[in-house]
């Protein structure tokens with residue numbers, strides 16, 4: 218027997234009545250087979266929901282099979298709020314998509330749990346989820362460069378370019394920036410934000426929207442990624 222703790226990212230049906238769940242742990246992605254979990258009497262029926270933080274006892278080497286399970290946190294205040302839950306599943310999709318990349322899983326896992334704890338208790342939750350998206354760019358090695366023009370050393374009159382992956386001076390800027398100077402300051406604040414030194418994060422809706430659009434474009438352009446939840450989210454948050 219082996220003990221695994223992680224957050225459920227995704228579940229799929231497997232054969233007649235079983236499921237496979239994909240967990241994100243501090244070592245990265247782990248898949249676990251749950252026998253008979255579609256049966257109404259299965260004690261594991263409520264366990265398999267994405268976003269649940271669970272502690273599992275599993276056996277087997279190549280294919281891990283569930284033997285016993287506890288829910289550590291079901292993030293009820295997130296799953297009872299359709300907008301919060303959809304935004305969170307957008308994050309789970311991102312984590313899943315990049316979970317097989319070599320990066321610092323322990324760091325991301327710990328960060329993720331801390332963020333979902335905050336999202337659970339906070340109505341002003343969007344900046345915290347955006348933080349995950351921004352910091353993951355760093356872990357994946359495609360982080361935006363903020364300090365000087367990406368093509369020269371200039372620090373004068375810079376504007377942000379998604380395609381260039383950071384700031385551009387007027388002579389290296391190809392097209393108009395999709396984020397305002399103030400929106401960019403808020404985005405940088407999130408990128409560098411230290412959860413151990415919490416500060417006020419009252420970001421104006423206008424800038425939250427700009428940051429959202431930059432993140433969408435950045436993930437699409439540099440990582441070829443687009444989530445399914447994002448489409449549903451547009452209907453819920455309006456952008």
Ligand SMILES: [Zn+2]
Pocket residue numbers: 366367368369370371385386387388389
């Ligand atoms: Zn330049």
